[in-house]
Amino acid sequence: xxxxxxxxxxxxxxxxxxxxxxxxxxxxxxxxxxxxxxxxxxxxxxxxxxxxxxxxxxxxxxxxxxxxxxxxxxxxxxxxxxxxxxxxxxxxxxxxxxxxxxxxxxxxxxxxxxxxxxxxxxxxxxxxxxxxxxxxxxxxxxxxxxxxxxxxxxxxxxxxxxxxxxxxxxxxxxxxxxxxxxxxxxxxxxxxxxxxxxxxxxxxxxxxxxxxxxxxxxxxxxxxxxxxxxxxxxxxxxxxxxxxxxxxxxxxxxxxxxxxxxxxxxxxxxxxxxxxxxxxxxxxxxxxxxxxxxxxxxxxxxxxxxxxxxxxxxxxxxxxxxxxxxxxxxxxxxxxxxxxxxxxxxxxxxxxxxxxxxxxxxxxxxxxxxxxxxxxxxxxxxxxxxxxxxxxxxxxxxxxxxxxxxxxxxxxxxxxxxxxxxxxxxxxxxxxxxxxxxxxxxxxxxxxxxxxxxxxxxxxxxxxxxxxxxxxxxxxxxxxxxxxxxxxxxxxxxxxxxxxxxxx
Numbered sequence: 001x002x003x004x005x006x007x008x009x010x011x012x013x014x015x016x017x018x019x020x021x022x023x024x025x026x027x028x029x030x031x032x033x034x035x036x037x038x039x040x041x042x043x044x045x046x047x048x049x050x051x052x053x054x055x056x057x058x059x060x061x062x063x064x065x066x067x068x069x070x071x072x073x074x075x076x077x078x079x080x081x082x083x084x085x086x087x088x089x090x091x092x093x094x095x096x097x098x099x100x101x102x103x104x105x106x107x108x109x110x111x112x113x114x115x116x117x118x119x120x121x122x123x124x125x126x127x128x129x130x131x132x133x134x135x136x137x138x139x140x141x142x143x144x145x146x147x148x149x150x151x152x153x154x155x156x157x158x159x160x161x162x163x164x165x166x167x168x169x170x171x172x173x174x175x176x177x178x179x180x181x182x183x184x185x186x187x188x189x190x191x192x193x194x195x196x197x198x199x200x201x202x203x204x205x206x207x208x209x210x211x212x213x214x215x216x217x218x219x220x221x222x223x224x225x226x227x228x229x230x231x232x233x234x235x236x237x238x239x240x241x242x243x244x245x246x247x248x249x250x251x252x253x254x255x256x257x258x259x260x261x262x263x264x265x266x267x268x269x270x271x272x273x274x275x276x277x278x279x280x281x282x283x284x285x286x287x288x289x290x291x292x293x294x295x296x297x298x299x300x301x302x303x304x305x306x307x308x309x310x311x312x313x314x315x316x317x318x319x320x321x322x323x324x325x326x327x328x329x330x331x332x333x334x335x336x337x338x339x340x341x342x343x344x345x346x347x348x349x350x351x352x353x354x355x356x357x358x359x360x361x362x363x364x365x366x367x368x369x370x371x372x373x374x375x376x377x378x379x380x381x382x383x384x385x386x387x388x389x390x391x392x393x394x395x396x397x398x399x400x401x402x403x404x405x406x407x408x409x410x411x412x413x414x415x416x417x418x419x420x421x422x423x424x425x426x427x428x429x430x431x432x433x434x435x436x437x438x439x440x441x442x443x444x445x446x447x448x449x450x451x452x453x454x455x456x457x458x459x460x461x462x463x464x465x466x467x468x469x470x471x472x473x474x475x476x477x478x479x480x481x482x483x484x485x486x487x488x489x490x491x492x493x494x495x496x497x498x499x500x501x502x503x504x
Contacts, residue, residue, distance in 0.1 A: 011062065019154075020062035022282050023234055030059070035289070042213045042291065049186050049209060052290065056191035060155075063195060067153035070105075070133070075185040077101065078163040082184065085170050086177035095171045099164055106160045108133070112150050114357030155195035157354060159188050161321055166202040168325055175202045183209055192286040196279050198297040198317035205294070213291040221470040221477060223288040228481055230281030236491050237451045238275035241267045245444045250411060253420040258429030261421045263448070268411050269404045270451035273301065276315070300462075302403075302455040305395040307371045310403060318354075322347050341376065345369040360409045360418075367406040447491075 011020075011030050020027055034055050041047045061068040081098035088094055107115075112129045120127055131150050166187070169175045178184040187205055188194075249256050249264035256264070277298040287294045297316050304310035311319045327347045333340040345366075352365020412418045469477065 014062055014065040016065060019064065020059060022279065022286075023231060027059075030062075031286070038290065045210065045212075048213065048291075049182060052191075053182060053186045053189060056186070056189040056194060059191045060189065060194060064154045067151075067156075070153055070156070071159065071189060072185075074102075074105070074159060074163060075188050076181065078167065078188070079178065079181045079184040081167055082170050082177040083179070085167055089171060089173070092171070095167060098167045102160050102164055102167075106156060109150060109152055109156055111353075111357040158197045158199055159194060161318075161354075162199050163188055165199065165321060165325060169202055175206065178206065190287070190292070192283040192290075192292075193294050196276070196283075197315070198280060198283070198295050199321050200294050200317070205292070208292050215289065215291055217474075218470050219288055221472075222466070223285040224477065224481060225466055225469050226281040226285035226288075228484055230278040230285065231488055232484065233274035233278030233281065233454070235488050237447055237454065238271045238278060240447045240491065241271045241444065241451065242275075245448075246271055246411075250413070250417060250421075253417060253424055256424065257431035258425040258427070259431045261424045262429075265404050265408055265421075267448055267451070268407050269302070269400070270448070270455060272407065272410075273298070273455055274451060300455075300457075300459050302400055303396060303459070304399050305392050306399055307368065307375050307402065310399055311368075311372075318351070322351050326350060337376075341373045344372050344376070348372065355410070360412060360415070364406050364409045367402070367409070371402050 011026055020030075038048075038051065041051055057068060057072070060071055078098065081094060081101070084094040085098065116127050116129050119125060129150060133150075166175070166184075170177045178187070183206070186209065187200075187202060190200075190205075193200060246264050246267050249261055250268075253261055280297040284294055284296070295317060299313040299316065301310055301314035304313050327343055330343040330346060331339055332343060348365040348369030349362060350365070352361040352363075352368075355361045355364070408418055408421060412421070469480070472480065
């Protein structure tokens, strides 16, 4: 009872050491309370939007504290930019001003250290990063920020890209500019997908703001199924593998054999998928319960039989954003083969840089870019033919290994960690196995195998399971969910782990 009381108290203020998380008990207590009020006002469109906007900002505050002001600033400035772009549509001046403003804010928080360090290395200078945003905050409301430390606001990459897509679509007349700042702020701030996507297009989301609330029994069952599946992916598979195996290997690769390092590489492929797609499942489920539909972001990516196919299945909203707002404006595949290959490389390099200001992410993007170019070259000189089943399986395994190899650069904390892992893979592959350490690995092996089954489970069979759940009577659904959640609590003993993509 005391623990519950403490959780409720923490819901009234931001705790930087224990921010709100969608996998924590505090969030589900808060969401239940919010939903109780929502059932009273959901039929009144204007009250519904104002209420959900307030809740979204409050949840973001509990996740990110003072950076709520940055989100509100983004909402306000981009709302005004949208009106200016709509009014002066014949010129691109306001479009470019708005894009540069958004990229400057994103770049300041995300790349200030990277660019400063690069300049200092090139010119042997001694420039230091200064927290100008913190200086402004301190001057306005008190000494809250460390002026020599720039923290990355949660979700800034996602809501910035979402705002840029809206501004570009207003200019191209794909959507009409919103004239109500609350409606625009709600589009940018809707909490289920605010901090880690999907990146929702205005043309798909904004019309839903003005529609009547609708939630059928089947849709509610689908939402509950997605939320439960997301919690299982995140807490049972992703967090368990991270805490009990992956983090240990990546922290000290030389303490583990090459085989253990290789299994950690495979395990991270499972972890990042279960972590990120688990969040997306929860986000889609929460949004659906509130009466809004947001797009699917994953479609069995490790069943892809090419890198092109992989990027049609992985982080779909970002892939489409990079295609529509970067690759196509660069010329896409309309200006010859060499230009197509160059555009692919630029897109993947910037896609890597979007994930973080580090050479490791540029290498990750380069690997994918080069693989995509090689794939296109191979296809251009090879006759199109119907693939045999064994070839599809072979290509799927090759794609999985390319993607998994690239994840090494994505996950490792520095270049030395990568060097040590590759050294162990080459020179110390065979492990020293004893009965005790084998017994200690059994739970991890079990979750690892469960993860492999999940990532390669046929899509049709997954749909059959979802369909059976939706057709169950409510009582049976409730008992099923209760059993699954009890299993989640029993297995997930590592505590709440932050979602991987929260830091991007």
